[in-house]
Amino acid sequence: MIILDDVHKRYRTEHGAGKWVLRGITLDIPARCSVGLIGHNGAGKSTLLRLIGGIDQPTRGRIERRCRTSWPLGLAGGLQGSLSGRQNAKFVCRLHGDDREIVERVAYIEDFAELGEAFDDPIKTYSSGMQARLKFALSLAFEFECYLVDELTAVGDATFRVKSREAFKALAGKSMLIMVSHEERTLKDYCQSGVLLTGGQAQWFDKIDDALAAYRAAEAQAHGP
Amino acid sequence: MTAMRSSLDVTLSVWKALFLREAVTRLAAGRGAWVWLLLDPVAQIAFLMVIFSAIRARAGAGVDFTVFLAIGVLGYQMFRSPADRAMEAIAANAALFSYRQVKPIDAVISRCLLEGLLQILVAAVLMSGTALLGLEVLPRDPLQFGAAYALLWCFGTGLGMALSVGNVLVPEIGKIARLVFMPLYLVSGVMFSPHILPPAARDWLMLNPVMQGIEMMRVSFFSSYPPLPSLDRGYLAGCALLALFLGLALQVRYARRLVTL
Numbered sequence: 364m365i366i367l368d369d370v371h372k373r374y375r376t377e378h379g380a381g382k383w384v385l386r387g388i389t390l391d392i393p394a395r396c397s398v399g400l401i402g403h404n405g406a407g408k409s410t411l412l413r414l415i416g417g418i419d420q421p422t423r424g425r426i427e428r429r430c431r432t433s434w435p436l437g438l439a440g441g442l443q444g445s446l447s448g449r450q451n452a453k454f455v456c457r458l459h460g461d462d463r464e465i466v467e468r469v470a471y472i473e474d475f476a477e478l479g480e481a482f483d484d485p486i487k488t489y490s491s492g493m494q495a496r497l498k499f500a501l502s503l504a505f506e507f508e509c510y511l512v513d514e515l516t517a518v519g520d521a522t523f524r525v526k527s528r529e530a531f532k533a534l535a536g537k538s539m540l541i542m543v544s545h546e547e548r549t550l551k552d553y554c555q556s557g558v559l560l561t562g563g564q565a566q567w568f569d570k571i572d573d574a575l576a577a578y579r580a581a582e583a584q585a586h587g588p
Numbered sequence: 589m590t591a592m593r594s595s596l597d598v599t600l601s602v603w604k605a606l607f608l609r610e611a612v613t614r615l616a617a618g619r620g621a622w623v624w625l626l627l628d629p630v631a632q633i634a635f636l637m638v639i640f641s642a643i644r645a646r647a648g649a650g651v652d653f654t655v656f657l658a659i660g661v662l663g664y665q666m667f668r669s670p671a672d673r674a675m676e677a678i679a680a681n682a683a684l685f686s687y688r689q690v691k692p693i694d695a696v697i698s699r700c701l702l703e704g705l706l707q708i709l710v711a712a713v714l715m716s717g718t719a720l721l722g723l724e725v726l727p728r729d730p731l732q733f734g735a736a737y738a739l740l741w742c743f744g745t746g747l748g749m750a751l752s753v754g755n756v757l758v759p760e761i762g763k764i765a766r767l768v769f770m771p772l773y774l775v776s777g778v779m780f781s782p783h784i785l786p787p788a789a790r791d792w793l794m795l796n797p798v799m800q801g802i803e804m805m806r807v808s809f810f811s812s813y814p815p816l817p818s819l820d821r822g823y824l825a826g827c828a829l830l831a832l833f834l835g836l837a838l839q840v841r842y843a844r845r846l847v848t849l
Contacts (some may be wrong), residue, residue, distance in 0.1 A: 375845070417688030420844055440686035445613050457605035458689050460593055 365392040365415060365432070365509065365541075370424035372410055384410050386563035387424070394430065394508070397540035399550040399571050401578045402560035408543040409438070409513055411560065415541060416511050430508035430539065437513035441498060444487035448478055448497050451486060455501055468504045475530070476500035477523070492520070499527050509539040547575055602689050606681070606698035614702060626710055632661045636779050650812035652723055659809055660778035662711045663802040666737055667744040668769055669707055670700040674748025675755045675762050678846055685847045692846040693839045696752050700745040707741070732808035740801040742828035749835025753842050777802050782816060794818040797827035 372385040384407040392398055400408045413419045414426055416435040434441065442451050452472045456465045473482050476496045486494065502510070535553055544550050550557070550571055557574025559566045561581060568574035593601075615621050636657050674696045681695040719725045727733035754761035776798040782790045793799055794816065801824045807815045839846075 418686055418847065434687050438686060440683045443609065443613075443681070443683055445617065446609065450609070450612055454605050454609050454684075455687070457601055457608070458687055460597065460601045 364394045364429045365539075366390075366425075366427040366429070367392075367415070368425040368427075370411075370414060370421045370426060372407070372414060372419075372422050383563050385414075385421075388563075388565045390558065390565055390567060392539070392541065395539055396556060397535060397554045398542070399554035399557045399574065400541065400543045400560060401550070401557055401574055403582070406560040407563060408560055409435075411565075412511050412513055412541065412543055413438070428509070431506075432509045433502060433505070433507040433511055435511040435513050436498070436502045441501075442486045442494060445485055447485055448476070448482040448489070449473070451497070452501060452504075456504070459505055472497070472500040472504050475503060496523060503530055503534065507538060509541065510535065512540065512542040512544075514544055550575065598689050599694070602691075602694050603698050603701070606684075606690070606694055607702055609684075610699050610702045614706070625706060626713060629658075629661050629665060629710060629714060633657050636661075640779065651806075651810045655718065655723055655725065655809070656781070656806065657779065658714060658718065659805050660776075660802050662707070662714065663737065663740055663805050664773060664776055664778045664798060665710075666704070666707045667740040667798050667801065668773075669744065670703040670741060671744040671748040671751060672766070672769065673703050674700050674745065675751045675765065677748075678752050678756050691843065692752070693749070693836070693843070696749050696835075696839070697745075700741075700748055704741045704745075711737075727809040728811045729808040733805055736801050736804035736808065736824070739804075739824045739828050740798065743797055743801070743824065743831050746828060746831025746833070746835045750831065750838050753835075753838040753846065756846055757842065772796070772798065775799065781806075783814075790816065791818050797824045800824045800827075 367388050367390045370385055370388040371383060373383045374381045388411065400411060402408050410419075412435045414421050415428070416432065417426075417428065418435065441455075443454070446454070449469060452469045453465060456468045476482065476499070478493060478496060481489065481493060486497075489497070532553070540553060542550065542553055554571045555569075557568045557571040559568065559574050559578055559581075566574075566577070568577065615625075618624075633654065637654065640653065640657075677695045677699040678692045681690070681692075684690045684695070685692070715725045751761065751765050755765075775793055775796060777793070782793055782799065782803065785793065794803075800819065803816065803819050804821065804824065806813050807819065
């Protein structure tokens with residue numbers, strides 16, 4: 364379960380404090396619930412995901428994670444360019460503790476990512492698709508109770524997409540999921556509930572369909588008939 | 589499902605992971621990184637030996653000049669190397685801050701730990717080599733020798749923590765710090781003994797904590813090297829404590845601004 368209590372966030376810009384991105388978000392996201400974060404570009408979806416993931420701190424308010432939460436999957440970063448794929452995989456395994464399982468986990472990551480010999484090459488020689496494969500394999504290697512996902516499903520080539528979608532679906536069925544996506548189909552596939560972000564405020568919908576409908580209505584109003 | 593880990597468990601596994609990650613890039617980067625690590629102090633000592641044999645320097649009766657120089661060079665490296673390498677630690681690990689377990693301070697600490705360990709290994713190899721040449725390499729007072737060596741590391745690490753924050757917030761600070769390291773080498777007594785200086789100049793130079801540390805190492809190494817009246821055993825410890833405090837305080841104060849992805 365994840366509790367957000369009056370979360371405010373603004374970033375520091377070159378001209379002092381910027382405008383508020385999030386202004387007072389209070390949410391209780393229950394365990395085993397899958398939520399889609401909806402909003403137009405710049406509404407603060409990724410910001411909120413980073414705050415929940417603990418990478419950044421809210422300017423005001425409080426966030427409590429009462430479960431093992433993943434890092435925000437799909438965001439930039441997370442791989443050290445000078446190290447090989449294998450070394451990066453070992454690094455992430457060590458971070459998440461339990462040294463005894465490193466061998467199995469690295470074997471799993473190597474197997475899933477299907478990078479072949481490139482697994483032992485430095486990350487900076489990887490294409491963006493190869494990096495995405497490795498990151499996806501990394502995220503599947505751990506059993507989190509809550510997964511944070513930012514536009515993750517659109518990686519790799521067609522076969523890899525099918526494979527990753529299935530693997531992720533199996534995982535998502537067992538755990539909590541907070542997902543940012545602009546694809547309605549993806550959201551409907553994975554999420555039961557939805558949160559609509561507008562003007563720095565959050566609105567909770569029990570059904571993802573209602574959230575999407577509200578989002579469409581708001582968009583239509585903004586752009587006129 | 590495993591239970592939630594304690595903060596200490598998480599921090600220790602982060603340090604371990606970062607330490608190994610740093611060790612890999614430090615020792616596998618480029619050709620023969622190991623060789624360069626050893627060659628650097630050896631070249632410095634050899635260079636200084638050549639210069640000073642030409643102008644016939646001496647370090648005092650019963651003090652071998654090679655060992656005297658070696659202690660100076662190794663002592664200075666134990667201070668400079670963590671301070672210097674820590675400055676880039678945050679930028680070099682920026683990609684890894686997307687795992688919330690990893691904080692900038694962890695990157696700095698693990699890099700300094702690695703530098704300290706590497707310096708000890710280099711010193712051990714160098715001293716064993718010197719022993720094979722038939723020189724006396726065991727300190728008279730190993731405990732005090734080790735303490736001075738460790739305090740130089742603490743001072744360098746504290747300074748590195750502070751400089752690493754400064755380097756991110758104001759990039760010029762790193763450049764200025766590197767400029768300062770060069771004259772600092774000259775006034776830290778790496779290549780001379782403060783005994784040969786006039787007392788007034790000597791007292792001023794002994795305000796430099798690095799000089800204090802190197803002198804402390806020499807006094808505890810040679811049985812015939814007299815301590816200066818201005819050698820204060822607590823001074824370097826105080827400076828190291830102050831630097832560590834300042835470094836940690838800056839890391840805490842600016843923790844948020846250091847993580848920008």
